Amino acid sequence: QVQLQESGPGLVKPSETLSLTCNVSGGSINSGNYYWSWIRQHPGKGLEWLGYIHYSGSTYYNPSLKSRLTVSVDTSKNHFSLKLSSVTAADTAIYYCARDDFYYFDFWGRGILVTVSS
């Protein structure tokens, strides 16, 4: 069974870069034709897809965040990462990583709360 686990700082200062990593276990990140996505949820709100990466390195981002978002993959470490630059309080959210079958998200991490505050 594939498992995903987010890690990174829980507090980021405004204007800085939010960096998170998603470690994948129970399967190789470069096996199968899967994409690896980041999704966030503002406190008490709904889900927002941020972007995904394929193990080949191809990426696609939510147009609303494209200018600030970078998703990368390290197949040797079996993990993928998110960097969101120039953060504001509006980026405070629970960030989830998930395996993307292209048709649905079948495995999710437990999520990590990131607060943007000075």
Place this chain on the structure above:
Amino acid sequence: SSELTQDPAVSVALGQTVSIKCQGDSLRSYYANWYQQKPGQAPRLVIYSTNKRPSGIPDRFSGSSSGNTASLTISGAQAEDEADYYCNSRDSTKSHPDWLFGGGTKLTVL
């Protein structure tokens, strides 16, 4: 871009049947998926590709779709089904289809 619309809240008596709906033009082109989210937990896939259940999901959960509307039906709702439910689909209005989520429906089991 397109969007998916859900009723904010629905309630059902214990043991009764309830349907949660999701509307959006993208549903005419792409399958709907449904996720269950309980407080403090990550979303869990309960229905994919309109009407398929992942392993481990009780068969009281079912899905259907017609036109621009997808539905998640819980037949014989249990107390543990109380949760937020989100529909999800690709955005058919884009040349490269983004992912869309509905706003979520809070299900209360009375």
